[in-house]
Structures are given as structure tokens and as C-alpha cells.
Amino acid sequence: MTATHSPEGIPQMLTDPVAHPDGPDPLGEGRTRDDICGVIEIGGTQPCPEAPIAMGWCRRHHSRWYGHGYPQGAKAKKRYGPRNCTEDGCEEPWFRRGQCETHYRVKQVRTTQPSSRSHQPALGGLFSGIGGFELAWQQRGGRIAWMCEIDPDARDMLRIRFPGVPIYEDVRDLDPAAVEPVDVLTGGSPCTTFSMAGLRTGMQGESGLVTEMLRIIDGLAARGLSDVIWENVPGVLSATNPDGTAVWPQLVAGFLLGSDADSVDVKELTEEFDPATNWSAGMATGPHRALAWRTLDSRYVGAQVPQRRRRVFAHVALGPEREDRALAGLLEGDGGERDTEGNWVPPWGQQLGIFGAAGSRLWLLPDDRDGHVKRSLGTCLPTRSATADPCTGGHTKHAHRSFSSLIETDASGHLMLTPRWRLGALMRSARRDGTMPPHLRGALEAGIVDALGRERFDEIIAMAAAGKSTNDLTRDDRERLDALGRWEETLGAQPASEHGTLYRMTEFGSYVAAEEASTLLARDSRGCKDFVVDAVDYPPRPRARFVSLIESERLQGFPDNWTKPLGPDGPRRKALGNAVTVTAVRWVLDRAVPPRQDGGR
Numbered sequence: 067m068t069a070t071h072s073p074e075g076i077p078q079m080l081t082d083p084v085a086h087p088d089g090p091d092p093l094g095e096g097r098t099r100d101d102i103c104g105v106i107e108i109g110g111t112q113p114c115p116e117a118p119i120a121m122g123w124c125r126r127h128h129s130r131w132y133g134h135g136y137p138q139g140a141k142a143k144k145r146y147g148p149r150n151c152t153e154d155g156c157e158e159p160w161f162r163r164g165q166c167e168t169h170y171r172v173k174q175v176r177t178t179q180p181s182s183r184s185h186q187p188a189l190g191g192l193f194s195g196i197g198g199f200e201l202a203w204q205q206r207g208g209r210i211a212w213m214c215e216i217d218p219d220a221r222d223m224l225r226i227r228f229p230g231v232p233i234y235e236d237v238r239d240l241d242p243a244a245v246e247p248v249d250v251l252t253g254g255s256p257c258t259t260f261s262m263a264g265l266r267t268g269m270q271g272e273s274g275l276v277t278e279m280l281r282i283i284d285g286l287a288a289r290g291l292s293d294v295i296w297e298n299v300p301g302v303l304s305a306t307n308p309d310g311t312a313v314w315p316q317l318v319a320g321f322l323l324g325s326d327a328d329s330v331d332v333k334e335l336t337e338e339f340d341p342a343t344n345w346s347a348g349m350a351t352g353p354h355r356a357l358a359w360r361t362l363d364s365r366y367v368g369a370q371v372p373q374r375r376r377r378v379f380a381h382v383a384l385g386p387e388r389e390d391r392a393l394a395g396l397l398e399g400d401g402g403e404r405d406t407e408g409n410w411v412p413p414w415g416q417q418l419g420i421f422g423a424a425g426s427r428l429w430l431l432p433d434d435r436d437g438h439v440k441r442s443l444g445t446c447l448p449t450r451s452a453t454a455d456p457c458t459g460g461h462t463k464h465a466h467r468s469f470s471s472l473i474e475t476d477a478s479g480h481l482m483l484t485p486r487w488r489l490g491a492l493m494r495s496a497r498r499d500g501t502m503p504p505h506l507r508g509a510l511e512a513g514i515v516d517a518l519g520r521e522r523f524d525e526i527i528a529m530a531a532a533g534k535s536t537n538d539l540t541r542d543d544r545e546r547l548d549a550l551g552r553w554e555e556t557l558g559a560q561p562a563s564e565h566g567t568l569y570r571m572t573e574f575g576s577y578v579a580a581e582e583a584s585t586l587l588a589r590d591s592r593g594c595k596d597f598v599v600d601a602v603d604y605p606p607r608p609r610a611r612f613v614s615l616i617e618s619e620r621l622q623g624f625p626d627n628w629t630k631p632l633g634p635d636g637p638r639r640k641a642l643g644n645a646v647t648v649t650a651v652r653w654v655l656d657r658a659v660p661p662r663q664d665g666g667r
Contacts, residue, residue: 187659190214190245190286192237192253192279196629197224198622198646199252199295202655204228205648211246220641223631237278242285250659251286253279254297254646260305260313263587268307269316280320280327287324287354287384293391293659294382296321297646300361302378303345312336314345318359321382322352322426346378347431349392351410356383356392360431364623365582368653372469372582373621375647381658395658397431468581469568472620473598481611482554485514485547486536488610491597493530500575505567509599509608517550518543566598568613583613583621588643590618591636615639623648 102115188211189203195217200210214234215221221233234240256272259265269277276296283294305313315335319327346361357380364375383392389410393402402412412429483491488510495502502510515523522543529538539547570580577597584595594612602609615638616626622642629638 187249187292188246189250189252190248192240192251192282193255193275194224194233195220195254196624196632196641196645197227198624198648199254199297199651200224200228200231201624201628202648202651203250203252205652206655206661208250211248214240219632219637223629226631227628237275237282240278240282242282242289247289248286248291250293250295250655251279251283251291252295252651255279257299257302260302261299262301264301266301266305268305268311268313270308273302273305276317277320280324283321283382284324292383292385294321294380294384295651295654295658296380296382297651298378300346300376300378303361306336310336312339315339318350318357318428321380322350322355322357324355343430345430347397348429349397349412349431350426350428351389351392352426354384354388356388357381358383358392358396360396362650362654364647364650368649368656369623370467371621371623371647371649372467372472373584373586373647374582375585375650377646377650379650379654381654383658391658396654398657469583469617470566470581472617473566474614474616481614483510483610483612485517485550485554486544488512489514489526489547490536492527493534493536495575495577496527496530497533497535498573498575499531500573500577502575502577503569503579505579505608506569506577506597506599506610509597509610512607512609513550513554514547517546566600566611569597569599571595586618586621586639586643588640590643591640594639615642618642622646623650623652 102117186209188209189200190211191200191213194200194213194215200213204210210228210231212232212234213224213228214237215224216236224233255276257264259267259271259273265271279296283291303314307313311332312335316332319330319335323330348359350357359378359380361376361378364371364373379396381392381396390402393412402410404410409427492510526539568580568583569577570582570584571577596613597610598613599608599610615629615635618639619626619628619642622645629641632638632641
């Protein structure tokens, strides 16, 4: 077995068994690629045959790649001065983690001897987070080739959930020529400056990392990439850059044309881009790629979850029949044909002359193409039924799930809200003149009125309506609330005698009883928006709590305790708010990359 090298000396993946000139075949005697370390060092020909001990590599190579014992970072460079690469025989100055730039970029390259799973298309994940895309792919029997995630805690969790899968650290350092080729690339790039709740500075800032994904797509396209799935917030459709240019047509050009998009005049695109037009769903075709995008709500796709979560999904199809594949995937259409000039056109849609590149066209999908589903929103047209009867408003019959169907039965005991927190919620609602159902108000007031006295309680609420906060409470108020809190703690974690009613925040300080939760967000780590009210036997009263972590995982389609390796509640809630909904991703993958007839995915 011999390793081949690119002109730059980067080891490439082995694809065929060949003679092994330097000794016995390390994959002989019934061993597979997972039984060996498999590293081919620069200039070498034989994979390392040692048994793997961590992340699929032997102790020597794992320590070398991950820099154990080596000073790292700018401060270390300044303190220790220039250092050479720690790879044997290499005299280049070290770039990161003890290696020169060449060795650093190939640190996770492993051989890929064909196995019984080699017929399966492989997935590469960018911006992996807690592995939503990867879990959906794995659930349908797919193989994950590698992932990329910059957060060290998330990487540790991914190693537990996806053992043996290589994980790259930084999308900016990922070389598409040095990783294993994949058939499908997925990623939900940062939305910080696209989101309506964010800075709205467009491609400036973290959200600009999507350009790294475009670079990687270009590199993998030459190595057999066939499909790309991208996810982001709906705000990306209306976001603008600081110079006034529109973000979405710029991204459409990048996904569709790749590096050729540099020749497109972004200002000209912006002039032709009408933000008042409904851009929620559409399709574009180019010389080598086809792009389809659609705004979907997790409530109405796949195995629906009771969470209001609208997200934009984009599908880039490359290679043969790309236009028909893009049309049949996210847009669930068929019947594309060629016009008299040989250009592919969909069976419907409003064509815009927004791209001047030869062979490139764009269509916007009308909102009422069929009588069943609003395409731009992914919502059912008929009034949502509160029963479990299948809804006939979609392409196929489907049941809408309610929050009560996934409630955690023992959550009320370990998610008690302190009296200070409950009073703060009541004061914030009064300050915003919010509306609150009596059942929820009673649960938040429980015990507080008795502790403070009705007259003082009403006075505090009146203060809040005038703009005061919990910082304006007297010392006596705080001592009484703290005493109530200590007494409630002595009651212990009582299970609920009657499970819960969800109260969804409609606007700040206002709540309604609902069967669908608000969109989970990263800032939920500082306090959830929604409340759940359970009944307890002693004292006999309603008790308010947050949506639990397990309920949040279920709302995102993850198994129970999936995020437990992340530790405290705050990081787990933040990670879930940033994640994709697994059930929605599964629906997208099943249509964009349908299972093959031979059993592959």
C-alpha cells in the first residue's frame, strides 16, 4: 500500500490496495482501517500500524498532532523565541501546536482503505456545533467522514457522540485538498450579523465565515462533491453590508458560481435586488451548479417539533442532473425542461434577470404554487388542529405535535424559580404593560404576596410600572424573599401532581397559553422566554418553571441528555439555541440526497 502525494507534498487519501514495499500490510490478518493508527508522515510510504488509543491515532501521533507538552500561541512564541517544527527531520519554524504550517494542515489525515461501508456516500460537516446535521445523517445510516468545530467544549462533546470521527478545529485552516473527499457537505455558519436580533452588519463579523465555506466547496467540488446543505436565519434574506450592498444575492452568486462570483458586480446585484420581493424560496442555475433555497418552519416539516423555528435552507447540487435534483429536493418539484435555447427552466416561478453571468438564471417561487403548503413559510394553510388527527394541509398527511407530548415528567422538582426571579418577571411584565394569564400570574406570585404582604406587593408592582426594577427593592424586601426561598428549598424536589401548561412569550412581558414553544435562542442561557406551570401537592399551588434542558433537546429533535457532556445549564442552552433542528435537517437530507437503491445513503 503506497501513499500518493500532491505537488505540495500533502498526503492524499488511499483509495485502492496496492503492494506494500516497506513491510507487511498493516491491514492484513483481518485488521481494518479502524484497527490501526494509519498516519502517513511526510515523505513516508507506510501507514503507522500501531493500535489507536485516542480519536483513532496511536499515542505518539496523537500527542504530536495535538501539541501535548509544546508551548502554544503568541505568548509562548514571544517567551520561548523561534522554535522548529517537532516533526522528525523537519527544520521549518513551527506554525501552530508545535508544527510547521505544512504539518499542521495535514495533522488529521488518515488512510481510508476501502471497507464494507465504502459504497456509502460520506458527509463532511462544517460549523458542526453539537452535531445536528451529523446526527440526522447518521440516523439514516450515513457515514460521517469528518467534522469541523472551533469551540473546544463542543469538540469534546462531538468526540463522545461520534467516536473515531476526525474533528478539525478551525474552518479558516481547513484545506479541502488535505481532507477526505466527501459526497455531501453541510454547515450552519454563524448568524450573528444576519439575525434580526443581532448587529445586522451583513458579511462583516462572524457571519462572514460563510465565505470560508464557499472556498471549501470550490476545493471539494473538484474531488467529487455532489451536494451542499446550508442553514441560517431568515434575516439573511434582508441583511445588508455596511457599504449598503445586499447580502443574499451576493451569497446566491457565491453558492452558484463559486470562485467565478468574484467577477460579479455586487453593487449591480444590489441595484437589481428588490428587498420588498418575497425571496423566501427560489432557485438559480449556473454553468456547473444549481441552487435551491426555501424558508422552512420546524413545526411543519418531517417529524414535526412543537417549536416555532423558521430557518433558511439552501441546497447546492453539483454534477449530473443538478437542476432536476435541486428542484426535486427542497422545493419538492418535478418537470423541469429545456427551452428553445437549451437552457433548463423549472415548471413555475418568476424569472429575474439578476445575474449577468453566461448561463446563469434565477427564479422566485410563488407563494401559492399549490393549494396545500405555503412554500415560503413551510406552514399549513388550514387552521392548525389541536387534536392528534393527521393534518391534511400538507403534501402528505402529518400529525402536529404538542408541547405536552414531550414534557419531562419530573422537571418541576429541579427547575424551581427563586422568589426574587419570579418577582422580577412580574415587575418586567408590569413595566412593559404586558398581559399575563391568571394561571401564570398566580404561579409567579405564589408565596410572594404572603411574604411581603399584599399592600407592599402592590406597591412594588406599581413601582415597576413606573420604571423601577428589582434593584430598587428595600433590604427588608430582599430578606423576606430570601427567607421564602430558603423555606421552598426545604420542601425538596417535589414531583408534579399535574403536568404542565406552556406559556409562550408573544412579546416582552406578555404571555399566552400555547402548545408550541418560542424559538430556542443562544441567549436562553441567561434565562428562557417561556414558562411551564405545573401543579404540586404541597403546598397545593401551581409552580412556575423554565422549559427544562431535556424538553429543549426534544424541541430540537435531539435524544435526551445529548448535550450533557457540555456540563452546566448555560452552555447547554446556548448550544441548543445555536443548533439546527434534527428533524427538519432529516427532512431536507431525505429530499435533497435521497437514499440510493443499492442501500447507500
